[in-house]
Amino acid sequence: MVRLRLDLGYDGTDFSGWAKQPDLRTVQGEIEGALRRILRLDAAPDLTVAGRTDAGVHARGQVAHVDIDPATLVALDGNRPPEEPALDERLVRLLRRLAGVMPTDVRVHRVTVAPEGFDARFSALSRRYAYRISDAPGGGDPLRRNEVVWHARPLSLEALNAAAVHLLGEHDFAAFCKKREGATTIRELQRLDWVRDEAGVLVATVVADAFCHSMVRALVGSLLAVGEGRQPVEWPGQVLARAARDSGVHVAPARGLCLEEVRYPEPAELARRAAMTRRVRTL
Template identity: 55%
Template sequence: MDERIRLRLDVSYDGTDFSGWAVQPNRRTVAGVLVEALDLVLGAGTASGLTVAGRTDAGVHATGQVCHLDLPAAVWREHDGLLLRRLARLLPGDVRVRAMTEVATDFDARFSATFRRYEYRVTDAPWGAEPLRRRDTLAWPKPLDLAALNAAAAGLVGEHDFAAYCRRKENATTVREVTRLDWRRDPDGILVATVQADAFCQNMVRSLVGAMLVAGDGRRPVQWPGSLLSRRERSSEVTVAPAHGLALVEVGYPTDPAGYAGRAEVTRRLRVPVAEG
């Protein structure tokens, strides 16, 4: 069998016109577009095993997505140094591969990850979102209080069962450890939530944001989002925030490549699916 090498791809995309990451029949997806471009450059099926760190849903963006794939070593030697620019010419403008790096064969974009960090952008300006940022910024119809948003966020940090905020999947845990959750208001007035965890279950980040926003505008007490953690099933009171305000901005990995396999083994024991927030 030909020797194969593993590549790490760092990917960015505007999720507006994609039906999410994962390949779906008759739908435009990030993985589908990426595989199509790779097949054109390398030959159909030459790249295999495309695996992503976080399967983002329709409309969700990424500035720091990570995936891996395997190539015959001879093909990589032939295209090394040229492949990135060839992909840039073929890929549509709403998805970019920003880096391609040869990594150890036990690197797993999904299971070797130590954390995923998302940001959610909201404007409470009375005129709404600026036209150039309307694709990645939610316009909120009421004034938002930064202190209230951060007070609501504080009650959600730590390891909890986030069943109230997740779309449950069979045989998958809803226990997650949120290591960072806070809000800031940038100089342009935009409110940005930063949410970091070892992993997220489906719709979790947008559900957390939806709960915090109604605390931030005063319709719910700041203790309310945290109080829902006592529930063991999805809460119908929580509105999932729209997808377009959310972006995956970073995926973390062990600093020592020797830790890839160990981290992957731990992650597989902890949970089955890793999905978009």
């Protein structure tokens, strides 16, 4: 088997999230179905993704891997001459075929042979998300309505950043996660800060080694309460310390969130990083 790395992006508006589900349109389902069709497989191959995104969440820098029998790539040769093409040439053909059969709201930008030890999920060092929100009095740009959330009250950039400082570091983020059986909620939040872009849109950059379910949107929701003056700057940190869901934390809408980048170590460190990530973390 050969492990392929897929770098991809998608507009999450019309998807029921990443993970395949019966009778629902998902990103994983679309890509696996396209691979099955192109490679003429009896069953769809299983994709492993760096970070599962919820319904409505977008991705610009998502990464996945899939294990393929190299013999199946022969299906890409068509009626070409019998000489054996290089693997790289076949992967370019695969990329073009994917672009031809998949819908325009999901795109695989690159297909490469993954280095030894690579695991799209467990080898990752960090994930970087962006959350975009507009507090313009007249509403947001209608052409960006699927990626920028409009907030009806004015927000203070200074207050947002002052509150964000209290959330940085390694903590139990149970107050900002939907718990899953057997899964830890301990994470290392490496970066959380806000800027206004040239259009006046507030953009939060959120980086962690990993995220638990709904974590980014819950963090953003807690900070918005501070940004509009309903809570003091210390409040998100106090919620974090209690390690229990707080009814005052409202999860921000999905459409403002985008996975921008997944970072990996050098090839020699991939397997070691995967082994470290699989450990059960404690504080």
